[in-house]
Amino acid sequence: MSFRREKNIPAGGPDGGDGGKGGSVIMRVNAAKNTLLDFRFRHNFIAQNGTNGGSNNRTGKSAPDLIIEVPPGTIVRSADTNELIADLLEDGAEIVLAEGGKGGIGNSKFANSVRQAPRFSTSGKTGQELRVNLELKLIADVALIGFPNAGKSTLLSVISAAKPKIADYPFTTLEPVLGVVAKDDFRFVVADIPGLISGAAEGAGMGHDFLRHIERTRILLHLVDASGQEGRDPYSDFQVINQELLRYKEELAERPQWVLLNKTDITPEVELKNLQEKIEQEGYKVYLISAATKDGVDKLVNDLAAEVQALPPSLPYDESELRRKYSFTDEEKFTIKRQGEKLAVEGAWIRELLQSTNFSDYESRRHFQRQIDAAGLEKALLAVGMKAGDTVLLDGSEFEFDEDEDDES
Ligand SMILES: Nc1nc2c(ncn2[C@@H]2O[C@H](COP(=O)(O)OP(=O)(O)OP(=O)(O)O)[C@@H](O)[C@H]2O)c(=O)[nH]1
Ligand SMILES: [Mg+2]
Numbered sequence: 001m002s003f004r005r006e007k008n009i010p011a012g013g014p015d016g017g018d019g020g021k022g023g024s025v026i027m028r029v030n031a032a033k034n035t036l037l038d039f040r041f042r043h044n045f046i047a048q049n050g051t052n053g054g055s056n057n058r059t060g061k062s063a064p065d066l067i068i069e070v071p072p073g074t075i076v077r078s079a080d081t082n083e084l085i086a087d088l089l090e091d092g093a094e095i096v097l098a099e100g101g102k103g104g105i106g107n108s109k110f111a112n113s114v115r116q117a118p119r120f121s122t123s124g125k126t127g128q129e130l131r132v133n134l135e136l137k138l139i140a141d142v143a144l145i146g147f148p149n150a151g152k153s154t155l156l157s158v159i160s161a162a163k164p165k166i167a168d169y170p171f172t173t174l175e176p177v178l179g180v181v182a183k184d185d186f187r188f189v190v191a192d193i194p195g196l197i198s199g200a201a202e203g204a205g206m207g208h209d210f211l212r213h214i215e216r217t218r219i220l221l222h223l224v225d226a227s228g229q230e231g232r233d234p235y236s237d238f239q240v241i242n243q244e245l246l247r248y249k250e251e252l253a254e255r256p257q258w259v260l261l262n263k264t265d266i267t268p269e270v271e272l273k274n275l276q277e278k279i280e281q282e283g284y285k286v287y288l289i290s291a292a293t294k295d296g297v298d299k300l301v302n303d304l305a306a307e308v309q310a311l312p313p314s315l316p317y318d319e320s321e322l323r324r325k326y327s328f329t330d331e332e333k334f335t336i337k338r339q340g341e342k343l344a345v346e347g348a349w350i351r352e353l354l355q356s357t358n359f360s361d362y363e364s365r366r367h368f369q370r371q372i373d374a375a376g377l378e379k380a381l382l383a384v385g386m387k388a389g390d391t392v393l394l395d396g397s398e399f400e401f402d403e404d405e406d407d408e409s
Helices: 150-157 204-214 232-248 251-254 269-281 296-310 348-355 362-374 377-381
Strands: 027-029 066-070 072-079 082-090 094-098 132-136 141-147 177-183 186-192 217-227 255-261 285-288 333-340 342-346 390-393 397-400
Touching: 027 072, 027 082, 094 186, 141 150, 141 204, 141 232, 150 186, 150 217, 150 296, 150 362, 186 296, 204 296, 217 232, 217 296, 232 251, 232 269, 251 285, 255 269, 269 285, 285 296, 296 333, 333 377, 348 362, 362 377
Parallel strands: 027 066, 141 186, 141 217, 217 255, 255 285, 342 390
Antiparallel strands: 027 094, 072 082, 072 132, 177 186, 333 342, 390 397
């Protein structure tokens, strides 16, 4: 609230400007990030307030938005309802988590021909608050696929810090396991997919579920147990898996695929050569490795890091799952509770209204009364049993309500 004061103008008009807008809290994807570690120790993010309006009709400065950066694959849920707020995938994708408050209105705006010197202004509107849980869905760049026992988990355990269960019986791995592989400064995510079997495309051995994971990767590493232990035929194993990929989705069969002939340490050289030739003839790139002795693994990781960087990024999740619009439900203007003998009215709206009212000013009191009427507060109070002369608590302060039309209560 401000009035013009100038040398030659003894009673200048009102000139209080509006307040500035508060900053919003925005969450944005930065593809250079790959963990949620930043949030381990910092939980509260509060954007700044706008500044007050000033005399001379100066509008207050609006505060900048507060940007919180998260890695791609961050899922945002309401901490209170668990509702999905956002599934942030692409670099730069963002969502407004909490809208900044609005600036108050300066007294010059309340002037009119009758009310020439309003001695009140309104305080700003409080910004929104939201409590969220963040979850990081790692999007794998590489999928390790193959028959059970081919050595997928063993390979993941030697190229990343992941510690998947390894054992000499099939179906050791029951759920995909992710590992981060670091090559110099470059990091990429490799998923160890549980063993696939014939019929996976129809759902055998949870195959369908796993194939869905594979779909989102850039490149497939197809592990084949070259040793042919337990009377298996490595070449037919290789073909069976590719058949399943094709039956599940043609695109998957066309995904870049490298074939890793594993267990070279226990496979006779001639057989390796034979197998390699046959598979290369089908147009696949073949690597000979031993996950157990790490033979050939370094070269594989080198080539793989370069390849992953060159390939287009992993496919996003189902479009329908993507960035569902989240809207804030309008909060109720006020709540009425019984507090002993009295009725208590609470909520941000009434608090702000009280703060912006100058009760020693007639105009301001009238403005207050009109806001109360417009919000239906009086009606609501009468509906829950308020009688004329009753004392009501408005945000903790006592008010006496008259039922008649007189504004001067
Ligand atoms: N000799 C030899 N054994 C290996 C090699 N790689 C893996 N193995 C063994 O093969 C068996 C199966 O290995 P895992 O890594 O559990 O195989 P997997 O492909 O993850 O199997 P599932 O999880 O059942 O699909 C284990 O006993 C490993 O020790 C290798 O290069 N050489
Ligand atoms: Mg495994």
